[in-house]
Amino acid sequence: MTATLIDGKAFAAGLRQRIAAEVAAMRDRGITPGLAVVLVGEDPASQVYVRSKGKQTVEVGMNSYEHKLPADTAEADLLALIKRLNGDPDVNGILVQLPLPGHMDEAAVINAIDPAKDVDGFHILNVGLLATGQKSMVPCTPLGCLMMLRDHLGSLSGKRAVVVGRSNIVGKPMAQLLLRDSATVTIAHSRTQDLPALCREADILVAAVGRPHFVKGDWIKPGATVIDVGINRTEDGLVGDVDFAAAREVAGAITPVPGGVGPMTIACLLANTLTATARVNGLPDPEGLTP
Numbered sequence: 001m002t003a004t005l006i007d008g009k010a011f012a013a014g015l016r017q018r019i020a021a022e023v024a025a026m027r028d029r030g031i032t033p034g035l036a037v038v039l040v041g042e043d044p045a046s047q048v049y050v051r052s053k054g055k056q057t058v059e060v061g062m063n064s065y066e067h068k069l070p071a072d073t074a075e076a077d078l079l080a081l082i083k084r085l086n087g088d089p090d091v092n093g094i095l096v097q098l099p100l101p102g103h104m105d106e107a108a109v110i111n112a113i114d115p116a117k118d119v120d121g122f123h124i125l126n127v128g129l130l131a132t133g134q135k136s137m138v139p140c141t142p143l144g145c146l147m148m149l150r151d152h153l154g155s156l157s158g159k160r161a162v163v164v165g166r167s168n169i170v171g172k173p174m175a176q177l178l179l180r181d182s183a184t185v186t187i188a189h190s191r192t193q194d195l196p197a198l199c200r201e202a203d204i205l206v207a208a209v210g211r212p213h214f215v216k217g218d219w220i221k222p223g224a225t226v227i228d229v230g231i232n233r234t235e236d237g238l239v240g241d242v243d244f245a246a247a248r249e250v251a252g253a254i255t256p257v258p259g260g261v262g263p264m265t266i267a268c269l270l271a272n273t274l275t276a277t278a279r280v281n282g283l284p285d286p287e288g289l290t291p
């Protein structure tokens, strides 16, 4: 059997169309959502993401503000910029690109962002709200994964989900979202004993470890839905955390890399910016863009 491909690129394009329609309606009422992206340093891969984020922001009708700071920027200067963006009514969403240079305290920087403008959903207030099932800003990558899973499977209720990876930006919030949809969730990681056997129990397998081709074909339960969050630049080009060629012979459905989770992450960043704009203006949350 060859797995169904879950086309994140096409899904993201559809999502952006819906977002663009909502933005047009908001602009008719005199509100234009604005997203500020802050990049510290010159990491070439990061610059590519920042550029495509900026381009897509403008394409859906939002205002895009880019702030590029040198790698040796003092943390106090970054905090001062965040303070200014927090107070700027034209800015509805703030994203500080991670990772930050080593001399900065990442947690302190993230927690300086106004939680209502925290479109990454990384602020401790949003993390706590998500963990307790309250309305929050939800991290973009897990939100995009959830949308694709629901679209492909319908209900996730009662399904066994294994998330490989325990990061604050993907693994942990992904597990929260799956739990909220009544999946039975296990968070696994590099020190999990007999990881292949655990993965073979998963109806839903989310790979977010950041190691190329880490998840092998024989770790996958026949018919399972596999979400590959990995973005690894190798000599063979961009590859995921899953051995795709082997996995697609076993899985029921799988996201490719590129063209899977990545484009959905950016689309969900725009979705979160729209949601943040609606909330600050006392409007209802846009339909289908929040969990």
Ligand SMILES: Nc1nc(=O)c2c([nH]1)NC[C@@H]1CN(c3ccc(C(=O)N[C@@H](CCC(=O)O)C(=O)O)cc3)C=[N+]21
Pocket (backbone or CB within 6 Å): 046, 048, 049, 095, 096, 097, 098, 099, 120, 140, 231, 238, 257, 258, 259, 260, 261, 262, 263, 264, 265, 266
């Ligand atoms: N505060 C913060 N929030 C982030 O969301 C964030 C971040 N920092 N730091 C860097 C990572 C990485 N990231 C990606 C988003 C889209 C693609 C994407 O669209 N990838 C395309 C391929 C693009 C290419 O070819 O390079 C794809 O998978 O099809 C990749 C990576 C967001 N990140």
